[in-house]
Amino acid sequence: MRTFNATFVATILLSLSLVSLSSSASPVKYDSGVPSDIQAQMEADLGFMNQIQGNGQTNFHQQIFGAVSGAQYKNFFESRIKKIGLNDCGNPNAVACVIPMMGSNKMWLTQNFIKFSHPQIARLMVVYHESRHSEIAHGNWPHDTCPTPFLDANGHDMKSIWTGASLAGEPACDSTQLGSYGSSTILLKNVAMYCTNCGDKVKMDADLYATDQLGRIDRPDVKQAMINDFHGQAK
């Protein structure tokens, strides 16, 4: 009788853990052509994002995402991206893309997604940048053309942190904090400042990539408004 009960309890526990595993998977639908290792990486990344806890947020973050909270990030992503497919995104360096004419609520991942040499929070920056491109009501938040010349504070050519390519004259900037570069910069800066259950490495990486991507905001007044927002002076 004792043995039977123990087996019974073990069976119940196993079923419960299976239920919780299946409910933690995202509701996004993967095309059959998306390799299982790419799906597993995406699910691990979204799973990390969905468990973030925070103790504050900036005004711009509140406006775009709500609180620094996994539940808010999960809702943001899942209300925009319903399907995931495999594509080369027309660029050998691309990691992910949204191709509006092939469905605005579909995100395409490339083989680079699992070869990406940047940290997980940087890959999530790309994923959230792309999810912003799903918004048809805002013309899919197109990029702005970076100025020529496009120099950093030290007078050096601005270069992509992803590829090292020069950004001058490229469609790789943003003129608004609400766009794809702007919003993902605000996202990572807030993770760096307010996440309470992220390790120091994640927060340092988040700050590093946010600071880099802030450089792609090519309107000085918008960039200054974002810096003020990060310092709690936005209004």
Ligand SMILES: [Zn+2]
């Ligand atoms: Zn983009």
